[in-house]
Amino acid sequence: MSKNILVTGGAGMIGSNITKKLLERGNNVIVLDDLSAYPFDYLHEFGVGQSDAEFIKGSVLDKKLVRLATKKADLVIHAAAYADVGACIRNYHEDFTVNVEGTQNIIEESLKRGVTKLVFVSSASVYGENGKTIFSERDACFPVSTYGNSKLWGEHQALLFNQLHDLPTAAVRYFSVYGSPQVPKEGSHSWCVAIFAMLILNKMPIKIFGNGTQVRDFTHVSDIAEGTILALERDEATGYALNIGTGKPTQIGTVAAKLFEQLGSTPINYEPHPKGDPFGAYADTKLMKSILNWEPSMSLDDGIKEYCNWVRQNTHLIPDWL
Ligand SMILES: NC(=O)c1ccc[n+]([C@@H]2O[C@H](COP(=O)([O-])OP(=O)(O)OC[C@H]3O[C@@H](n4cnc5c(N)ncnc54)[C@H](O)[C@@H]3O)[C@@H](O)[C@H]2O)c1
Numbered sequence: 092m093s094k095n096i097l098v099t100g101g102a103g104m105i106g107s108n109i110t111k112k113l114l115e116r117g118n119n120v121i122v123l124d125d126l127s128a129y130p131f132d133y134l135h136e137f138g139v140g141q142s143d144a145e146f147i148k149g150s151v152l153d154k155k156l157v158r159l160a161t162k163k164a165d166l167v168i169h170a171a172a173y174a175d176v177g178a179c180i181r182n183y184h185e186d187f188t189v190n191v192e193g194t195q196n197i198i199e200e201s202l203k204r205g206v207t208k209l210v211f212v213s214s215a216s217v218y219g220e221n222g223k224t225i226f227s228e229r230d231a232c233f234p235v236s237t238y239g240n241s242k243l244w245g246e247h248q249a250l251l252f253n254q255l256h257d258l259p260t261a262a263v264r265y266f267s268v269y270g271s272p273q274v275p276k277e278g279s280h281s282w283c284v285a286i287f288a289m290l291i292l293n294k295m296p297i298k299i300f301g302n303g304t305q306v307r308d309f310t311h312v313s314d315i316a317e318g319t320i321l322a323l324e325r326d327e328a329t330g331y332a333l334n335i336g337t338g339k340p341t342q343i344g345t346v347a348a349k350l351f352e353q354l355g356s357t358p359i360n361y362e363p364h365p366k367g368d369p370f371g372a373y374a375d376t377k378l379m380k381s382i383l384n385w386e387p388s389m390s391l392d393d394g395i396k397e398y399c400n401w402v403r404q405n406t407h408l409i410p411d412w413l
Pocket residue numbers: 099100101102103104105106123124125126127128129149150151152169170171172173174175189193212213214215264265266267268269
């Protein structure tokens with residue numbers, strides 16, 4: 092049966108993928124987004140502007156607007172965030188307001204308006220440096236960035252509202268997301284697939300922190316969107332924070348080599364790790380598989396090809412500052 096689903100941040104890179112999938116499944120989608128993330132018209136470049144989603148331009152910090160948007164919704168995916176680790180470290184106050192206060196507004200209004208399920212979008216950055224190379228939901232979290240800390244707070248708050256106020260909630264911890272339409276943000280050191288691909292297309296050297304042996308669990312955005320929607324649809328996910336990842340570690344150097352195969356090679360400059368950049372790990376996917384009865388299906392090779400094809404057709408989105 093078709094549902095009314097609010098997607099905050101639904102115009103963004105991941106949100107636009109979630110919105111499109113929800114529409115394909117026959118739902119009514121309401122997008123609340125303040126369009127603050129990129130310096131170009133991404134409502135249209137990322138496709139939500141041309142879709143059947145109802146678009147509300149505004150901030151999750153605007154309580155009246157949040158009330159209006161949640162009133163229309165049976166279900167909520169809260170993906171809006173100040174979504175860049177480096178920017179959150181530099182602009183810690185904005186991190187706090189958008190990612191903490193904005194999240195509180197969404198949780199509170201979801202409870203008051205009788206929303207029947209809320210999924211909070213979290214991140215593997217909640218784990219930080221815990222000395223492990225595989226992150227399980229049972230592990231203690233030691234975030235090393237203010238971004239990771241604000242995400243951990245959001246998860247706890249969402250899950251506490253389930254325990255204390257019977258608002259059905261779940262949280263999804265994304266591992267390194269890549270795929271179209273990813274465009275790097277100025278000053279960011281996240282999103283290496285996009286940064287490397289765009290630098291290579293510009294015939295410029297790429298920059299690798301350390302010696303390139305650090306790992307990430309690269310998860311294609313189509314799988315990220317699917318896992319998030321399943322966490323919303325499945326009652327079994329209520330009350331859980333779930334990893335969404337492939338369960339496979341990939342070294343940064345390997346990603347660079349795969350991109351060179353697709354786009355031609357450029358020199359590599361090796362530099363020290365910046366602060367707040369963890370050595371990295373991959374997802375323990377046992378809980379995700381058992382609760383969602385699902386696992387990601389896009390291979391890294393296919394995902395990188397998908398992104399390279401998209402970026403070749405969208406070179407106008409390669410930022411000048413790169
Ligand atoms: N990309 C990743 O690797 C990754 C990893 C883990 C978690 N996440 C999380 O996934 C979600 C989506 O991130 P993304 O990668 O698509 O980034 P994005 O910047 O493309 O999307 C975030 C969206 O939120 C919107 N937004 C920001 N502040 C807002 C506000 N105050 N009110 C309303 N809308 C606001 C932006 O305009 C943007 O459209 C975020 O919650 C992010 O923290 C992303």
